[in-house]
Amino acid sequence: MTRKPDGVRIARLGSGLLTGATWLLALAVIFPFLWMLIQAIQPDSLRFNYPPIVDASRFTTAGFEQAGRDGEILTWLRNSGVVALTSTAISLLLGAGAAYAIARFRSRAVTASTMLILSSQMVPPVVLMVPLFTIINALGLFDTLVAVVLGNVAFTLPVVTWMLSASFRTVPPELEEAAMVDGCGWLGVLRRITFPVALPGVAAAAAFSFNWAWQEFLFARIVVSRSENWVGGIGLSSFFGMFDTPWDVVMAATVIFTVPPVVFFLIAQRRFVDSVGGAVKG
Structure with a gap:
């Protein structure tokens, strides 16, 4: 019986350790969502037991x-x-033009604008609440x-602009130059060449913008008062009472509001990856 080389055994051991670490990380990420679902269907009599008790026969x-x-x-x-x-559509539309200028043009004005966009991320969002509220009210x-x-x-918008500019830099300028030789203008190049080739980065920017807008609470709570205009975060907070909180309802509503961002990301990821694959084949 031949003995496998030490290099092969070490490689297999490393692969096994990496697989195990990946599964542990996946379980650590999934566990809070799984526990939230369990608490949504757990009866009140078992919710606060310690150690926790999970009885599938009593789920409701x-x-x-x-x-x-x-x-x-x-x-x-x-x-x-x-x-x-x-919000996602507007951020992508406005951010694409600025990102393309940052990625392709070199001038003092572009550099100054780039530094201004970067410096805006150094300001905590809560500091902007009062001026934004004043503008909205006016x-x-x-x-x-x-x-x-x-x-x-x-x-x-600033984060989306930076993410898109990084993606646009990965697009070979030769593709854009070939399109311009064929008579395509700057906007046509951005729409037909740069955007499709940089779709993975666009997908990441879209996912970031969508998730931020979906879960944002503080600013929405400041500028919205009527219940018919409440977004999910405000609605979920309304379940918390001073003396009693229906935890099964809170967990159930949270599970419901967790689904759309996941669905959006999965659909966007599949569409963008398919588009990139089609472009490469072409």
Whole structure:
């Protein structure tokens, strides 16, 4: 019986350790979501036991039924979806032009603008709440979803611009030059060449912008007061009472509001990867 070389055994051992570490990391990431789901369907009599007890035979959907009973959660889902999708689209549209200028042009004006965008990330978002509220109020947009969208764009646009500029730098300039030789202008190059080739980076920027807008709470709470304009974060906070908190309802609603960002990311990832694959084959 031949003995396998030490290098092969070490390689297999390293691969096994890496696989085990990956599974442990995956379990650490998934466990909070799994425990949140368990608490959503766990009866009250078992919720606060220590050590924890999980009895699948006593699981109940009462929390989900109560969360969706009055229909308000559907309103919050709709508002959150409108705000997140609109904020993401505006951030990508505005950030693409600025990112392309940063990635391709070299001048004092571009350098100054780049440093200004970078310095804006050194200011804590909470510091911007008062001036943003003043602007929103002066424009007559208080207590509207438009105000929430504008606030989200103000927070995400600098980061989206930086992410897109890094992706645009990976696009070979020769592709753009060939398109210009064929008569394509700057906007056409950005739309037909740069954007499709940099789609993985665009997907990452879109995921960041969507997740920020979906989970943002503080600014939305400041500029929105009527319950029909509440987004998910405000709606979830309304379940917490001074003397009692229905934890099954809170956990059930949280599970529901966790699903859309995951679905958005999976759909965007698949569409963008398929597009890149098609472009490479072409």
